[in-house]
Amino acid sequence: MSKEFVSFMRRRVSAATLDIPAPNKAEWRTILDAASRAADHGNLKPWRFRVYQGEARAQIGEIYWQHAKAEVPELPEDKKAGFVKKAYRAPAILMVYANVVEHPKVPRDEQIMATAAAAQQALLGLDAYGFGGIWRTGPACFTEQTKQLLGLAPNEEVVGLIYCGTPTQDLVYVGDTGIDDRLTFVDE
Numbered sequence: 001m002s003k004e005f006v007s008f009m010r011r012r013v014s015a016a017t018l019d020i021p022a023p024n025k026a027e028w029r030t031i032l033d034a035a036s037r038a039a040d041h042g043n044l045k046p047w048r049f050r051v052y053q054g055e056a057r058a059q060i061g062e063i064y065w066q067h068a069k070a071e072v073p074e075l076p077e078d079k080k081a082g083f084v085k086k087a088y089r090a091p092a093i094l095m096v097y098a099n100v101v102e103h104p105k106v107p108r109d110e111q112i113m114a115t116a117a118a119a120q121q122a123l124l125g126l127d128a129y130g131f132g133g134i135w136r137t138g139p140a141c142f143t144e145q146t147k148q149l150l151g152l153a154p155n156e157e158v159v160g161l162i163y164c165g166t167p168t169q170d171l172v173y174v175g176d177t178g179i180d181d182r183l184t185f186v187d188e
């Protein structure tokens with residue numbers, strides 16, 4: 001296994017400002033097929049992917065707006081555009097969600113974790129193809145109202161909205177990850 005791959009992982013950073021191009025459908029297939037090799041207890045493949053692009057991004061904008069209105073019912077309608085616009089911060093949004101099933105050995109949390117692992121693999125795949133992404137969620141992603149708006153089943157949970165495209169700014173390498181403070185070897 002090439003050590004260059006480890007260096008590639010080490011250089012990974014999120015890209016907050018993104019523009020076209022985003023992956024085309026063939027590139028998405030390749031990237032998400034690779035993401036589907038995430039660690040997966042019970043081979044359940046709990047992850048699901050949905051790519052929103054073009055005007056379909058308004059469907060994501062709608063969840064931001066409806067969540068804001070649920071929080072602050074008196075929000076005037078003329079504020080809607082500002083919320084919907086948030087979904088247009090990148091040319092594509094990859095929604096990664098989990099289809100959670102009852103399983104005697106694989107609890108719900110592990111299925112969500114496997115889905116998060118697939119999301120991280122997707123981020124690496126985007127980078128490898130010369131694109132960039134940033135994983136964004138927030139309270140709007142985790143409500144029943146949002147699940148209904150997005151047409152998710154009761155057993156499905158949003159894990160991440162990954163904004164994707166081509167970085168428009170130079171990405172800044174992270175010099176210190178703080179590993180020395182976070183790593184313990186237990187030898188005996």
Ligand SMILES: Cc1cc2nc3c(=O)[nH]c(=O)nc-3n(C[C@H](O)[C@H](O)[C@H](O)COP(=O)(O)O)c2cc1C
Nearest residue numbers: 012013014015016133134135136137138159160174
């Ligand atoms: C589960 C999860 C949710 C996140 N949600 C947001 C978010 O809503 N908004 C945001 O700006 N960053 C969010 N982030 C952080 C960014 O994706 C990113 O990791 C952060 O900006 C640090 O950049 P880096 O990945 O280059 O270190 C989230 C990360 C994770 C793992």
